[in-house]
Amino acid sequence: EHPKMGKVKGVIAPENLSMNCALDACPPKCPLPGHAWQSVCHKEETTWLAFYRDTINGEFKYIFLSAGSSLKGQSDREKFEKARELGKVVGNIRKKITSGLRSSTSVTMQQNTALWFIDLLAIRAGNEKDTAEEADTVGCCSLRVEHITLGRDEEGPTIMFNFLGKDSIEYKNTLKLRPDDEDKALELEDNPQISFVRHGEEENFAQVFKNMERLVRKSDNGKAKKPTDDVFDELTTSTLNQYLKELMPGLTAKVFRTFNASFTLDQELYKLEDHPRKKEFMKTDTTQLKFYNDANYQVAILCNHSRAVSKTFDTQMEKMDGKKDEIVKELNAAKKSLKEKGADKEKIKKKITQLEERIHKHETQKEIKQKLAGVALGTSKLNYLDPRITVAWCKKFGDFALSKVFNKTLQTKFKWAIDEADENF
């Protein structure tokens, strides 16, 4: 429960607003007669147009340019360029993390263990929070002992995470080794609450597990930890980001999330290139869009982007089941009539094929609906996926219409990417 729940916001008057405009520009006129702006300033190094103080907690509230403005586009591009830069050096950074995991210096070991999670699981940095004023949510650096369960299964060690992240969204995930039995691995792969250790990272995982055993049991002074104690007790987001800057200029924890989200999309989309079912996927716009959405889905799972399940979800499922029953009845009747004397067999056979196709389509639709019930695809598309990857993929594979994946708002927001990327991006 949020500590400020139930508080009423005050009205924001012109007297609460500070305006920002160029020194040689005419400040906007206050539209309310008898009122005036609190102040007019000329901060050329900032992008905000106006700000006021929140009436509940006194925090700054800004008014910015829209996402479609060239200024925002430029900043968006810089964000993705930074992620691409990380992509070029991530191999070396992972080598440094590998050695840091085994460090005898506690701070170094903690920094690299946290980073290993941030890189693999795309967990947020986790700044300090004042739980008397804000909801009790955590990220990597602020994880507490009570959020972690260490265990073992037939493949080896397991690390289970269970905590509330941004917006009090539940994060439940068990990290484990990929089973040798490929059928079992494929089955577990479909479970969004299970993540496999990256290929080649098995030894590092064993070390991370050892580190975590130590971090959830004892602090550096040897005292036993309580469930409410911090796992990474010598770490803050600030010191972690300072360390990251030593590894690459401008690198922060957030960049790993952008990089891994875009990298995942790129990998998933380009599986189409030599996919055995390539023709089938590229047959219609609907099947190609489904392929794109499946790739987008993998990113949404990685970033834990969820949404409330529609209140009418169960009714909708029941309706779909009812609809399917109707088609099945029709199909059975058609099959029966095939055996009747004097029936137009060719016509009935054609009808049977059509009905079978309808059932298959219906089942696929239900499957998609169930899969996406609690998952939000839009957040990653808007914030984490380099739009140039999507633009290039659309151009490369059958000149697929970009409007199928980017609506009007996204096309405006990503104009810079549409102009820039060709099929070889």
Added chain:
DNA sequence: GTCGAGACTTGGAAGAATGTTC
């Protein structure tokens, strides 16, 4: 090194607009 102000990005909910089905 710590703290807090300041500036910006990321995020889901809700309502509006649009599409689909009967």
Added chain:
DNA sequence: GAACATTCTTCCAAGTCTCGAC
């Protein structure tokens, strides 16, 4: 064209991160 489903858009809270003061 009504009813319902889906997608788009807006809203603003909740994050991340930097920088300067102490």
